[in-house]
Amino acid sequence: MCGIFGCILKNGNAAPIIHAALKRLEYRGYDSVGEATLYNGRLYIKKDQGKIDEAHKIHNLDDLPGNLGVGHTRWATHGAPLEVNAHPHVDCSKQIAVVHNGIIENFAELKLELENRGHVFISKTDTEVIAHLIEENLKTNPSLGLAEAVLEAVGRLDGSYAIAVISTKEPDKIICARNESPLVIGVNENAIYFASDIPAFLPLTNRAVMIEDGELVILSRKGFEIRKIADSGAVSREPKLIDWTSEMAVKKGYPHFMLKEIHEQPACLRNTLRLQEHYLELMATFPDRAREVFLVACGTSYHACLAASYMFSKLAFLATYPVIGSEFVEQHGKSVNIDSTILAVSQSGETADTLAAVNCARQRAATVLGLTNAIGSTLTRVSRVYLGQQSGPEIGVAATKTFTSQLSVLVQLALRLAKKRGKVSQDEMDFLAEKLEKLPDTVETIIRGQEEKVKQIAKKYKDAKTFFFLGRGVSTATAYEGRLKLMEIAYVPAIAFPAGESKHGPISLVEHGFPVVFICPKDETRKTLMSNIMEMKARGASIIAVIEEGDEEIKKLADDYVEVPKGIPEVLSPIPFVVPLQLLAYYMAVERGHNPDTPRNLAKSVTVK
Numbered sequence: 001m002c003g004i005f006g007c008i009l010k011n012g013n014a015a016p017i018i019h020a021a022l023k024r025l026e027y028r029g030y031d032s033v034g035e036a037t038l039y040n041g042r043l044y045i046k047k048d049q050g051k052i053d054e055a056h057k058i059h060n061l062d063d064l065p066g067n068l069g070v071g072h073t074r075w076a077t078h079g080a081p082l083e084v085n086a087h088p089h090v091d092c093s094k095q096i097a098v099v100h101n102g103i104i105e106n107f108a109e110l111k112l113e114l115e116n117r118g119h120v121f122i123s124k125t126d127t128e129v130i131a132h133l134i135e136e137n138l139k140t141n142p143s144l145g146l147a148e149a150v151l152e153a154v155g156r157l158d159g160s161y162a163i164a165v166i167s168t169k170e171p172d173k174i175i176c177a178r179n180e181s182p183l184v185i186g187v188n189e190n191a192i193y194f195a196s197d198i199p200a201f202l203p204l205t206n207r208a209v210m211i212e213d214g215e216l217v218i219l220s221r222k223g224f225e226i227r228k229i230a231d232s233g234a235v236s237r238e239p240k241l242i243d244w245t246s247e248m249a250v251k252k253g254y255p256h257f258m259l260k261e262i263h264e265q266p267a268c269l270r271n272t273l274r275l276q277e278h279y280l281e282l283m284a285t286f287p288d289r290a291r292e293v294f295l296v297a298c299g300t301s302y303h304a305c306l307a308a309s310y311m312f313s314k315l316a317f318l319a320t321y322p323v324i325g326s327e328f329v330e331q332h333g334k335s336v337n338i339d340s341t342i343l344a345v346s347q348s349g350e351t352a353d354t355l356a357a358v359n360c361a362r363q364r365a366a367t368v369l370g371l372t373n374a375i376g377s378t379l380t381r382v383s384r385v386y387l388g389q390q391s392g393p394e395i396g397v398a399a400t401k402t403f404t405s406q407l408s409v410l411v412q413l414a415l416r417l418a419k420k421r422g423k424v425s426q427d428e429m430d431f432l433a434e435k436l437e438k439l440p441d442t443v444e445t446i447i448r449g450q451e452e453k454v455k456q457i458a459k460k461y462k463d464a465k466t467f468f469f470l471g472r473g474v475s476t477a478t479a480y481e482g483r484l485k486l487m488e489i490a491y492v493p494a495i496a497f498p499a500g501e502s503k504h505g506p507i508s509l510v511e512h513g514f515p516v517v518f519i520c521p522k523d524e525t526r527k528t529l530m531s532n533i534m535e536m537k538a539r540g541a542s543i544i545a546v547i548e549e550g551d552e553e554i555k556k557l558a559d560d561y562v563e564v565p566k567g568i569p570e571v572l573s574p575i576p577f578v579v580p581l582q583l584l585a586y587y588m589a590v591e592r593g594h595n596p597d598t599p600r601n602l603a604k605s606v607t608v609k
């Protein structure tokens with residue numbers, strides 16, 4: 001997730017306006033920043049790695065001439081956060097500049113095609129292909145206007161984008177286009193703006209025009225003109241008045257970042273399905289030939305590893321060992337060796353306990369792989385191969401969208417491994433791949449259809465002293481994650497363990513009204529899980545079940561239930577089944593008067609051991 005912004009002013013300099021707007025978009029990405037303006041038929045660019053303030057101190061982002069320009073604050077997905085990969089990106093002639101938020105899935109083939117036509121690329125980003133595509137279109141057909149050249153270029157793109165293009169050839173225009181990534185226009189008497197989000201221009205105007213998927217917009221001093229990308233048909237749309245405060249706007253109207261990020265999960269899951277195939281294939285080669293594979297992480301990321309251990313086992317018939325980062329050295333420090341592979345999972349890529357485990361493994365010549373949300377983080381630098389999980393910045397301290405994104409990447413890895421090891425048929429692969437593609441919609445359905453019900457359950461149990469979270473099989477990981485969420489943001493002591501463990505001790509805690517959350521996908525564990533539900537119910541527990549839609553048998557046993565759409569394969573079930581638990585923790589926190597975004601005693605990234 002990145003932030004783009006630009007403007008055309010009737011008078012005054014664009015650069016300071018762009019700089020201030022990028023600061024208001026910094027929550028969307030902050031590992032590099034850049035601006036480009038047009039003046040006297042020339043393109044002026046300043047960009048660098050690092051946060052906006054750091055780059056401004058070095059380059060003075062306000063000091064660019066001209067009253068037309070674009071800017072970008074980056075959250076790296078392709079290419080480390082270095083100056084060379086910072087936006088704006090230009091074409092060979094340096095007459096065209098592009099800023100982009102999104103992921104171009106087919107950038108590698110487009111890049112090869114353009115290189116074969118003589119284009120020279122500077123960066124490792126997907127975005128740069130857009131600038132060269134437009135240049136190629138204008139070269140092939142000089143009679144094209146800039147808007148037409150952009151229209152043709154975006155017609156070649158697969159994936160998500162919100163782009164803005166400026167060119168010395170038409171220095172009075174900005175051409176924008178969107179598919180899936182957000183884009184909004186702001187208008188006032190003196191200027192016209194485009195941005196990823198309303199907060200960027202809200203202090204300048206509250207008149208906004210939402211741009212839809214598949215639309216291109218031509219901005220000029222006369223105003224804006226919307227066209228459909230498919231057939232360049234004109235679209236008319238009037239500005240709307242925005243009555244949000246700036247603070248509300250940053251949260252897009254949500255009361256907290258955590259709720260916004262829970263709701264962002266469908267979009268994030270779609271992004272995780274845009275991983276570059278060759279990185280997945282490359283990463284899959286290492287666990288395949290290792291003598292032992294450790295999955296190392298902390299907290300929520302550890303729960304993703306726990307779920308992944310079931311995925312690797314059930315799909316690829318590969319034994320992997322989930323290990324909590326802070327325990328790795330004690331548990332395996334002496335035995336890990338050159339034949340070991342460590343897959344470290346860390347959304348921040350900076351968790352000290354996880355990195356300590358990685359360092360120990362590296363010292364003993366083990367192969368280290370990384371899965372992270374922060375390209376350019378320490379974990380990416382110490383990993384032999386890493387994958388970016390493409391979740392965008394997660395502001396809430398509690399991990400939500402980064403967890404489900406991690407699960408999506410890990411199950412894709414398990415599928416590649418399964419195929420490489422010949423453990424699943426092509427039909428099974430296709431079936432699971434199709435179900436994975438549908439997961440974003442499934443999560444959308446759960447949020448839309450069940451959020452209100454979860455809110456009511458939170459109200460009913462808001463004073464409960466503790467909870468059990470129980471599951472079997474891969475749902476054990478889901479149970480652990482639901483418990484962590486409730487503990488860390490609602491401060492409710494909760495206990496999670498494999499449901500089969502109940503009679504080996506914990507069931508002694510159960511008394512009348514004791515809330516027990518069961519995660520109940522209709523998988524192989526269902527039968528034994530039913531008996532666990534019965535044994536809890538027999539002791540007076542209040543049963544809260546996350547069930548598959550229409551599961552009448554469990555509905556009869558449960559005091560409360562939340563439904564998840566049917567037909568989710570077992571190995572994918574943690575992704576949809578965790579969403580009601582995230583919402584339960586969120587609404588319990590709100591009911592108990594806590595701010596879910598800033599839970600006491602916790603930091604977003606635990607960089608100390």
Ligand code: AGP
Pocket residue numbers: 298299300301345346347348349350351354397398399400488603604605606
């Ligand atoms: C999750 O909600 C917590 N904030 C915490 O457990 C977190 O998952 C853990 O610190 C690991 O962080 P990482 O993924 O950045 O390594």
